Amino acid sequence: MKTDRRSVIIGSALAGVALFAGGTLSAIMDVADARADPSPEALAQAGPLGDVVLGSDQAPVTIVEYASLTCPHCAAFATETFPQLKEKYIDTGKVKFIFREMPFDDLALAAAMVARCVPKDKFIPMVEMLFEQQKQWANQNARQELFNIAKLSGMTQTQFDECLKNEEIAKGLIDTSQRATKEFGVDSTPTFFVNGKILKGNRPLADFEALIKEAAPT
Template sequence: MNRSPFGQPLSRRSALSSLAAISAAALLAACSDSGKEAKPPEEKPAEPAAPAKPASPAASAPEPQGSVDMAQLLKPGALPDKQLGKDDAKVTIVEYASMTCPHCAHFAETTFPELKTKYIDTGKVRYILREFPFDPTAEAGFMLARCAKDNYFPMVDVLFRQQENWVGVANTKDALLQIAKLAGFTQESFESCLTDQKLLDDVRSVQKRGANEFKVDSTPTFFINGKTYKGAVSIAEMSAIIDPLL
């Protein structure tokens, strides 16, 4: 018998059957297995540049909260990494996220679009997203994204942007189905995806590896060229970290 990240016993069809029954309180818990909410860093206003001098960064780089061996971090896991950007980019960002984490959604909506335009699309940054679900609903969201295949990142984006419409609602299963149908899923492919035991096990393996090997205990957690940063980092702070590495 499998168990969820909260220790609840789950059957082989759990990622599907548990969606309608799980409580809103459990789904909206903090993005941390410690039960403490991981607050995003405060936005710091940009200071005006002095005349005839380059513009000052909007924020200073936050202090890293540890480091990991990049060679170990980038070793293949249970699922192939989903990445954007060039393999030979000077900077590699690995994000561990949970689909039901509001701070992850905040980052996806407010920081990631500019990060992608400024750094990923220009070949400066390689970005890798890894699954770190804290509950069965987050597992289901990631499973649907994996089943979307080449549309993994668009599906993740939609699920983050629509988070309030499917997380903690009265019937999460139906809400997810409606979103999935817009992405081309049928009722059959939706249920087939969410009852794929191997996929569920692999998603959990990615989460377990992140926790055991790289000490991920909250989301979002970012590894930027081996340095660890936690919380929904702003684009100004992200720039302050990345720019010296280029």
Template sequence: MKPSPLGDVWMGKDNAPVTIVEYASMTCSHCAHFARDVLPKIKERYIDTGKVRYVLREFPLDPLAAGAFMLARCSGDDKYYPIVDSLFSQFNKWVVQNPIPPLREISKQFGYTQQSFDACLQNQALLDKLEEVRKRGSQTFNVQSTPTFFVNGERVVGALPLEEFAKVIDKYLKA
């Protein structure tokens, strides 16, 4: 899979034998569950051991999800996954009626000021690129729901439990 229009940010080795590409939305409860409960175990078992390269691609289902991804992207590659992890772990705090105050508080933990927070969320070029990523996922890879994964190109839909996901990964490690 070619890199996204925004460029890919990944965890793991460049040359890992297995690549997992996840299309997720920051406001998707199943994506948050996967990020909190399954991904850390995949990271420990496969990513940290050099077996898997993991790429998260933005597939915002609504403007709030787009804004959350924008905050992760504006922070730079080194803070991208820490912000995404923080947002997913605090999902119930900011996916609410008035999300701006909790998003602002979370972003402060990563060095955002009021000015940089506002500037990021007003970055139309970044928003347009996020939409390109989502559109490409939908039109080119037929992503229709989140989370949707591609494990070495094989489509896997839904937040599977670790052992089910491990079966897919292990199949490619044995190949």
């Protein structure tokens, strides 16, 4: 998913409320000049809400993904390539994988907020389901479809409604997006950093393998 005119349009802290009330609250965030290959140390700094991490902390290679839950290319990566990457490299202790939300529209922000509101052990399954069912919930009747998915984690209607009013979560997601754009030059999703080396778009496993082997030759 590309940004328009090198601007990132994301919702304000009340985007969840505005979105489902028919509102159009949004903020435009100017994009600073991209930095090539940020340091792994800079990338390792988690955002206000903390990081979602898979794999061993002792893994020699760290992959950071910035993704938007309404991005079809992100969904394709999540359903097609990620399972291979997880089985071959994450589950075997060779790669630590960090998933970071990069909502480029109000609906993506709302979905990311809902995922952050479920119990931590259900976050990854929730994100996987959001990507798998993206065509259903990201089109018509978004509120109801999002709630239908959230219910599977045990979330009640009241919890769902309160989640979409949670300014702390919304601001945390926005802060992470702003930093990715301004410091790391992330202007499209999915964007990956493999030990600091940038890789953009829904790429095949072979492209990741090349950078993994470069970072940690065996």
